[in-house]
Amino acid sequence: MSLESSLFSHRWLPLLLAVPLMSLIVLFFYVPVFQAFYWSFFLEQPFGGGSQFVGLQNFERVLSDPEFWMSGWRTIVFMMTASSLAVVVPLMLAVAADRKIGMSLPARNILVWPKGIAGASIGVVFAFIFNPFVGIMAPLNTMFPGLWNPGIDGTDAFITLVAAHVWSGIPFNFVILLAGLRSIPHTMYQAAAMDGAGPWRRIFDVQLPLILPQLFLTFVLEFTESITSVFALIDTITEGGPGGSTTLLVYKIYVDGFSGYDLSGASTQTVLLMIFVVLLAACQFVFLGRRINYER
Amino acid sequence: MTATDTPMGTAIRAAAADIKLSAVTKAYDARNVVIPPLDVELRAGEFTVVLGPSGCGKSTLLQMIAGLERVSEGKILIGGREVQELEPKHRGCAMVFQNYALYPHMTVAENMAYSLKVAGVSKAQRTERVAKVAKMLGLSDLVARKPGQLSGGQRQRVAIGRAIIREPGVLLFDEPLSNLDAQLRHDMRVELADLHRRIGATSVFVTHDQVEAMTLADRILILNKGRIEQFDTPKAIYYQPASVFVAKFIGAPAMNILRVTGDGDTLRLSDGQVVANYAGQGNFQLGIRPEDIVIGAGGRLKAAIRYREDLGSHEIIEADLAGQPLRIATPFGDEMDKTSSFSFAFPQTRLHLFDAETGRAIPNSFRQAEAVRRSAKEYQ
Numbered sequence: 001m002s003l004e005s006s007l008f009s010h011r012w013l014p015l016l017l018a019v020p021l022m023s024l025i026v027l028f029f030y031v032p033v034f035q036a037f038y039w040s041f042f043l044e045q046p047f048g049g050g051s052q053f054v055g056l057q058n059f060e061r062v063l064s065d066p067e068f069w070m071s072g073w074r075t076i077v078f079m080m081t082a083s084s085l086a087v088v089v090p091l092m093l094a095v096a097a098d099r100k101i102g103m104s105l106p107a108r109n110i111l112v113w114p115k116g117i118a119g120a121s122i123g124v125v126f127a128f129i130f131n132p133f134v135g136i137m138a139p140l141n142t143m144f145p146g147l148w149n150p151g152i153d154g155t156d157a158f159i160t161l162v163a164a165h166v167w168s169g170i171p172f173n174f175v176i177l178l179a180g181l182r183s184i185p186h187t188m189y190q191a192a193a194m195d196g197a198g199p200w201r202r203i204f205d206v207q208l209p210l211i212l213p214q215l216f217l218t219f220v221l222e223f224t225e226s227i228t229s230v231f232a233l234i235d236t237i238t239e240g241g242p243g244g245s246t247t248l249l250v251y252k253i254y255v256d257g258f259s260g261y262d263l264s265g266a267s268t269q270t271v272l273l274m275i276f277v278v279l280l281a282a283c284q285f286v287f288l289g290r291r292i293n294y295e296r
Numbered sequence: 297m298t299a300t301d302t303p304m305g306t307a308i309r310a311a312a313a314d315i316k317l318s319a320v321t322k323a324y325d326a327r328n329v330v331i332p333p334l335d336v337e338l339r340a341g342e343f344t345v346v347l348g349p350s351g352c353g354k355s356t357l358l359q360m361i362a363g364l365e366r367v368s369e370g371k372i373l374i375g376g377r378e379v380q381e382l383e384p385k386h387r388g389c390a391m392v393f394q395n396y397a398l399y400p401h402m403t404v405a406e407n408m409a410y411s412l413k414v415a416g417v418s419k420a421q422r423t424e425r426v427a428k429v430a431k432m433l434g435l436s437d438l439v440a441r442k443p444g445q446l447s448g449g450q451r452q453r454v455a456i457g458r459a460i461i462r463e464p465g466v467l468l469f470d471e472p473l474s475n476l477d478a479q480l481r482h483d484m485r486v487e488l489a490d491l492h493r494r495i496g497a498t499s500v501f502v503t504h505d506q507v508e509a510m511t512l513a514d515r516i517l518i519l520n521k522g523r524i525e526q527f528d529t530p531k532a533i534y535y536q537p538a539s540v541f542v543a544k545f546i547g548a549p550a551m552n553i554l555r556v557t558g559d560g561d562t563l564r565l566s567d568g569q570v571v572a573n574y575a576g577q578g579n580f581q582l583g584i585r586p587e588d589i590v591i592g593a594g595g596r597l598k599a600a601i602r603y604r605e606d607l608g609s610h611e612i613i614e615a616d617l618a619g620q621p622l623r624i625a626t627p628f629g630d631e632m633d634k635t636s637s638f639s640f641a642f643p644q645t646r647l648h649l650f651d652a653e654t655g656r657a658i659p660n661s662f663r664q665a666e667a668v669r670r671s672a673k674e675y676q
Binding site for chain 2: 185187188190191192193194195196197198201205206209210212
């Protein structure tokens with residue numbers, strides 16, 4: 001108490017200083033969250049003008065809709081594959097860049113650049129790269145006609161999404177993981193070398209255990225973020241198609257709410273998605289977070 | 297209690313290997329030569345301390361022996377086997393690092409057993425060996441802990457345990473005591489000396505601390521800018537320093553070095569005072585240890601006192617002798633007059649003469665102390 005009062009002579013000054021940020025958080029996070037919860041218990045008019053309390057009917061409707069479960073399942077598949085790859089690929093790059101191999105210094109720099117590119121731009125670029133007629137798969141298509149066409153093959157479209165997501169996730173995760181690797185004292189490797197461990201063994205016995213905190217951070221952020229950040233990619237690359245094969249929950253909410261004007265249904269799905277993300281993060285902390293040794 | 301008293305004591309015993317460096321060179325490029333061609337032989341089972349100021353190349357030398365640094369040129373033989381191109385694990389060395397470098401995610405037992413695990417030793421054997429080493433180092437109660445839960449001294453012991461568990465022929469120490477406080481450092485010195493006696497591995501110990509060097513070493517290798525200044529027993533290095541560098545580096549306070557001129561008969565200071573009889577002519581550097589100067593006793597030399605430090609057991613007097621600083625350590629219990637100038641003498645047998653230019657010692661300038669010869673003979 002004495003420390004606080006000596007730092008801030010005014011009682012309300014600390015609160016006052018926090019107001020700008022707090023108001024932003026309230027306005028753009030808590031209010032919409034509250035709104036979503038509120039709407040999920042009401043039947044909203046598409047163009048405004050009154051709403052009607054319906055209790056849990058929205059939830060009954062959504063949960064009995066097979067479309068919801070399909071897109072929910074796709075969301076989980078995407079999360080497991082894309083998020084895992086979005087950590088594992090940067091991890092491999094970081095381990096390589098950390099070693100004194102040729103070009104590791106420029107690589108450390110260049111691999112960070114994609115961080116500056118917006119998700120929608122990445123989507124447009126990847127739509128072009130994986131275009132079956134002019135993209136990198138085009139030569140394969142001439143050899144094996146019909147091998148690759150994300151426009152009509154749902155799996156191909158899904159793979160395109162995953163690739164774009166992994167690529168966009170590289171910079172941030174790469175920076176975090178490389179920072180973790182760089183902070184391992186050099187003598188640790190020397191000690192392991194003296195103990196007879198070769199480079200591969202050192203990766204698994206020394207490096208990975210020592211960057212568990214960073215790995216955990218990237219996994220939690222990836223798994224929770226991929227669910228929503230994939231929207232920009234879907235919207236620019238596949239628009240949910242073909243045949244709904246890339247309609248993940250976040251895209252379905254958008255379509256239901258803003259194309260179908262089912263505001264209540266979209267809100268209800270938002271609430272369910274939110275609960276899922278919170279539970280997922282909680283599980284990660286409960287089952288993984290406690291095992292991590294933060295000591296160096 | 298000595299090693300042979302306990303059944304466990306004899307369990308960890310290394311087959312010591314001799315180390316021979318021939319024309320070993322370390323250079324990053326033509327201008328950046330850390331170690332110019334260096335030849336040295338370390339006997340099997342010997343405890344060698346590599347001593348030198350920071351940046352003298354002593355750690356580089358150790359890492360080259362370990363295999364953590366490449367040798368630019370030359371050969372390293374361990375137990376008669378050329379190893380300079382081998383991986384660290386094939387050299388039969390173990391190392392104790394300055395910051396311990398324990399694996400923070402492993403327990404004490406896992407830390408110590410890691411090298412055995414990598415080598416494919418069975419779990420039962422590993423457990424047995426860890427128990428032996430832990431008992432030897434007084435770590436038995438701590439094997440289940442992580443390094444983060446240990447004190448500095450305990451971590452140091454774990455690091456030593458990790459090094460000796462494979463019973464390596466060569467044990468390398470890279471300033472292992474420099475992170476400990478004064479008391480612990482002393483205790484660990486005693487323990488290390490005892491451990492060396494029990495294990496018998498050829499030990500190379502790098503430090504910049506002369507006390508560690510004097511107390512631990514069979515022989516001290518003094519390194520300056522990558523070159524060997526002197527490689528001898530602690531006693532010989534103290535009593536017969538081979539150069540001004542060695543003379544100033546060993547002993548606290550350091551040896552006084554005075555510029556003197558020889559007229560063919562005597563050595564004189566710039567103000568004309570005669571400090572010694574010597575037949576040579578020209579400029580020299582004359583060395584005398586602060587504790588060897590005899591105050592009073594009809595001494596012919598005179599100096600002005602600038603500063604006195606009373607350390608309880610003895611007093612350090614900083615004086616001005618013909619414009620050159622001179623330190624004198626008074627013998628225990630001697631009371632000095634509080635005068636501003638005093639007379640003293642340099643005993644001839646305690647003087648060291650060095651070349652004015654090269655700083656190398658000019659041997660047999662004066663009759664050297666008998667004690668030195670005796671100790672030198674004892675060693676050989």
